Amino acid sequence: LVTWKRNCRSCCCLSYRRDHNETSRLNCSERFTWKYSPVSDPALRIYPVNLGDEGIYTCEFANSEGNFHFLSSLTVTVPPVVTLTHDKNRGAVCQASAGKPAADISWIPANNHSSEEEFHHHNGTVTRVSYFGWASSSFPSVTCLVTHTAMNQTLVMDLRYTSHRLLYILAGAAAGVIAVTGVTLCLIFRCRGESFESEIHYS
Missing domain, CATH: 2.60.40.10 (Immunoglobulins)
Incomplete structure (x- = not known):
């Protein structure tokens, strides 16, 4: 079981249950989806990124080895x-x-x-x-x-x-910024056992 969610009641919750091959979407627009397939790469894809997408995203991962919980922080920077x-x-x-x-x-x-x-x-x-x-x-x-x-x-x-x-x-352009620039943006969050911060340019 893999679940991506944001820390608010009305925010998107996207999950995949492998034993049933079933994806569940709660309060998720079409902008929130899997990058490829949750079976091979359970990465969250947000496209395009909006200012309102800022916040803490949680990845919950459960398998035969146990339950895992990872956090990712998204900050949107607007030039x-x-x-x-x-x-x-x-x-x-x-x-x-x-x-x-x-x-x-x-x-x-x-x-x-x-x-x-x-x-x-x-x-x-x-x-x-x-x-x-x-x-x-x-x-x-x-x-x-x-x-x-x-x-x-x-x-x-x-x-x-x-x-x-x-x-x-x-x-x-400023150097050293982890960002994707453009009119429409795509953010990929990966659930790989470590937390990280993401900073996105929005124009």
Whole structure:
């Protein structure tokens, strides 16, 4: 007997009983299924992964050798949408929208008069907005640096023109993250006698 479940009453519970060759699904959408066959590889497949899938997943495994209980933790990381614009008060506005966790924003050149706002959304994502005033600045451009666990991005704005052109964007991915990126995602949990944590990028 192999059972995958999450620690809430209304969450999916997926199980397979080998002696009856029978699969049982309770509160499971079509996104939750076996990767291949529970007989050969009882791995849980979640496709696509949603923000609401975060939590602790339990694998319960019973055979002739005894009963086993393993835990897996799923964290969904959402890269923010980054923009650099200007407002009517001659200020640069760098915004990192709907990220999880919240992104960090810094400026080049550094500005002691910059300010920041943060907005928390119902789905757990965060929008962070930073304002940079350049009315008395002699610098030809301003650079916004956005740092996030899922990505790093640099945007540069030319201050010498009334249109305040966005010069270029540099984007880089963070290293050392166990993740699958894309519009639709697939997460595989394996029940192999050890617990682990999974971190997923969601975009």
